[in-house]
Amino acid sequence: MPCYGIYETGDGRYIALGALEKKFWQAFCDEVAQPDLMTRHWVSGEEAAAVRAEVAAIFRANSQSYWVDRFADIDCCVAPVLTLAESMANEQLRAREMFIVAEHPTAGAVPQFAFPLKFSEFTFTIDRPAPAHGEHSKEILAELGYSDAKIAELEEAGII
Known part of the structure; x- marks a missing residue:
């Protein structure tokens, strides 16, 4: 599915495209000025490979930060793929307590992602390394x- 995947950007970073719904795909196509792709949302086989190649070429034309800025106000499910360090510095992820520090017998304190779902009567812990x-x-x-x-x-x- 060309409308749903990870694409490399011009600076070797990555962008996630999750335009599963038609409205998101159309917004994406509008923003990148590719109206010919609008009707090719749910294609498969060789046609999907061709569309994926077109979308890949679009994203490779510019840096990740360029695409983040360009799609900041566009409702089409485009987001940067962050490094662990970038994720840990992300204000929203920190506010949601998406990280935990686990103690490892040889590595010491190891920060990592916590369980993504939050429940009122459950606290995620790591019981062993x-x-x-x-x-x-x-x-x-x-x-x-x-x-x-x-x-x-x-x-x-x-x-x-």
């Missing part, structure tokens, strides 16, 4: 049917 790299490799290989000898061989070879 993510496993270390390769921490469960032997157990997983055993569950997959690898013999103890084969697992030892993989370990000796430095594969796990």
